[in-house]
Amino acid sequence: EGRRFCFTGTFAYGERVDCEAAVAARGGQAGTLTKTTDYLVIGVYATDSWAHSAFGRKIERAVDLKTKGAPLALIGEEHWAAAL
Secondary structure (H helix, E strand, O other), X not given: OOOEEEEEOEOOOOOHHXXXXXXXXXXXXXXXXXXXOOEEEEOOEOOHHHHOOOOOHHHHHHHHHHHOOOOOEEEEXXXXXXXX
């Protein structure tokens, strides 16, 4: 409750809209990645575009925000789903 989430990748839980709805149902917010985002949730399924790079763009941005002091946690889908 009261936390901000951003999602990236492909999820076993369902479509991104389903993940965002699960957050909203529990009093959280989902949206774009900003310095006020608490969690970047990384989907369990890798896509072809991820296979050829070290990080996706949102992950790169999250790491940059984190190094600049943002209290942002990068978590895997499995941890996010277990916390629901």
